[in-house]
Amino acid sequence: MSATPYRPRTALATHAVDNQPPPLVDYNAYSSDVALIDAVRREGGDWGRSRLEAYGAIAGGELVEIGFDANENPPALRTFDRYGQRIDEVDFHPAYHRSMQLAKAHGLHGLTWTAGRDGAQVVRSALFYLHNQMEAGTMCPITMTHACVPALRHAPALAERWLPGILADAYDPACRPIADKTGLTIGMGMTEKQGGSDVRANTTRAVPAGDGIHLLTGHKWFFSAPMCDAFLVLAREADDGLSCFLLPRWRADDSRNAIDIQRLKDKLGDRSNASSEVEFREAEAWRVGEPGRGVPTIIDMVSQTRLDCMLGSAGLMRQAVVQAIHHCRHREAFGARLSEQPLMQHVLADMALESEAAMALSMRLARAFESDDDSSRLLARIATPVGKYFVCKTAPPLVNEAQECLGGAGYVEESILPRLFRQSPLNSIWEGSGNVQCLDMLRAMSRSSDTLDALEAELAGAAGAHPAYDAHCAHLRTLLRDRAEEPMQARRVAEAVARALQARILLTGAAPWVGEAFCAARLGGDHGIAYGTIGAPLDVAALIERAAVHHSPA
Template structure:
């Protein structure tokens, strides 16, 4: 085959060989803002090391391999015995192992732990997002288990361990580090977990039960244990289901099939059946939702962080491509219209990062005021940031043109992953209704939220106007449920605007307020007012190799 015409020109180099953390100005500034001075040097070194690996050729290859070779279910061994095992490609274990050893399941036991973990999660998710699911569930199981001191004493050191032992099915007592999953949704109920039919029959007065029923979505089914909801005699209750019992016998945990999903292909999501499956009660009977709610809140925060990570990687790829690709007589990044698109995308990414890190800092603070703030801010952020992820990744893909539509670019994988976080742990309507519930039942939550956004009052007239409009929406109860999405969108935008006005460079804050809060913004990206300092926004978002 003739190759004389096959001279490769005008193709950008791959975005590899860089530090994902230090190249992200919005993230590094947030870490500096939210961590005490005495923790900064150690955190910077830790995150830079993780960022260097995340931006390496090796980690990029792990991500491709884990998705090109998805998990495979083995229900029986060669002799016909039921084994219910899932095989993963070695790349999956390398990704997951690196995450665990870098503390991405351990935020609870160290100063500044939530900020450091959220920053690490945001950095490492850019290498591959699917394995973030077991990381998130393992991290989030801790507050639920703390409702039972005996369970917490046994499991918490293993959950927060930085030793990865793979998904080897052994009794938890024989392992130093474990992974957790969860199973709440059932096919007849979905988000309405109170419609669950899985039955829990008490074995004794010490909290042992036998579960019978099904779970329609159970992610990471090779985890060491799961938190599930089931109907006990006293009502919907939370239970811990181990994969392997203390005597080494496997618990009854029938994996019926793995889901064939749009994205998140490296991660196994399954349907499971319980048939007199041994379980240990967590919390009181009939208080299952209350027991597991803090786990849900923590995983919702990870949805925000994970979406911010996907956006950041998509924008970094788009800006990188435009910095090297020439068309119509010049480099794309210098073309006014492309610069507008990139600046608009960069704004969305920075606002998501600033909000995600502010929520993580509130977890570290753990004051009554901050807990009240999180009650509204988490579902509002979960609603809005995860909703913005898909259009951001789609527009960023388009910046690469046909190159972005090709699997080798990595952009299709980002796009397939983007809708997941808006669905997992409650879709948009669930989040919006949760905000309404908090507004109606917890007045301290609204006070804390308003105090937070009010810290930027007077700094920008467009933000002040948006706060006024939001208050008018809150005061109007007519048809509030049907208007809930619009209200929650306003709340999230006002909160992001307040954070950027206080902490971001003036060009970033000005552009955000002019577009998101000043009503001078189109429905597509790339419609920022041309008078803004768009070049500095794009340069700030660029990941320099």
């Protein structure tokens, strides 16, 4: 059927509407992303291509529209029902539920644990990266549901009961006991008002009540996704210190648990998702792991969510670059298309480099997460805080630069870019701010010299590939030897490690010329603080072409 009768009017009373880019909809976000395809293949996930292509069509199609609807209609708290009975439920727009349904049906919450083959976490990470570009809010409960699995395995009896529903591909938003549900989601509550990131200052108390049940009394200042079926939380036992607990929405007798939602957070971004403040009044919970070992137990979950922070930020960056290039390829100014003008070309190419490097590091870490050899485990231990710190820090300025490429149109809510920009600071704050990550990196290095050996072995894989890379690695070795134990230098060290890892991955990938461009642009030192200030010569046209979505609207 011809779309001509349904096209908008372009001949208006006072002017003709022209020189406008076509809507970027109905494209495949996976098959159009050359760099992501290369990364998935490089990290061992090419067997998931058909799955990724299927979800790429959803991400570039339906998810675009429902992403707008879900964020324009944020959740609402219903503390009481019409009869005055306390229910503490959260209402969502149908677009949110549809987004969650798509994510769970395609395994974003569980493929790592259910696929049963190498590369499962890589494929799952690529799916997460695709979804986050269009609708980031639903990824909060999805990432916690995914990440809870290694923590729950510290309690085999609980895992046996809960994991079938957690790993089920069904999305069931109903508020009812788990025996009556087809699929479950898991949330998280760690921080309290007096402590924030310092969870050892938590005061929530846990008292044994028999039959393995503990009663929790206290509060959580950030209680993520309060509509979930259960939550991993930290609480203090009288003699044993902080322990980890699974806190369900429903008691053992199928009555509502004593989780009082005080209010939903009014956040800068992440508008489609609900975050809350809560109080517990002898709420029933089950301990996960050994008493007093709450932080080490829940850190298994936190490590996974930190990887998703990286993937989420990388996804925001990718979509921002896609929007900027698409606009500039269709918009003319001063007698030429924006994408053909030298200064804009350098800006776009510079952003494309940063975006690909962020994604490449995230996908490399996904492979390290699922490997069981000691070297991969140690690499993941240091690269997780480094990558979480660095990739998440690079997202806001890149998204802002992409807005500028569109001019005023990039600042108007009809564009996706304002939403990407509001979302972009989130991942640097959630799951430990920048300083927390950098200090965690220092802990990883100080506790075992093997960690630095694993990093050195990883970087050696690209030795000799580029002079700037070799010089950077030599400088990094000096920095690690002389300054690694100084907290005031931690951010500097983390940045140097991140850049080295990104260069190593790109230099040894399917397109080593991208790695060479990255080394010239990021390790050579001749660049300013803004995008488009690189002094080294780059093949800007090739970099833009690699990052572009080739889209032919109907």
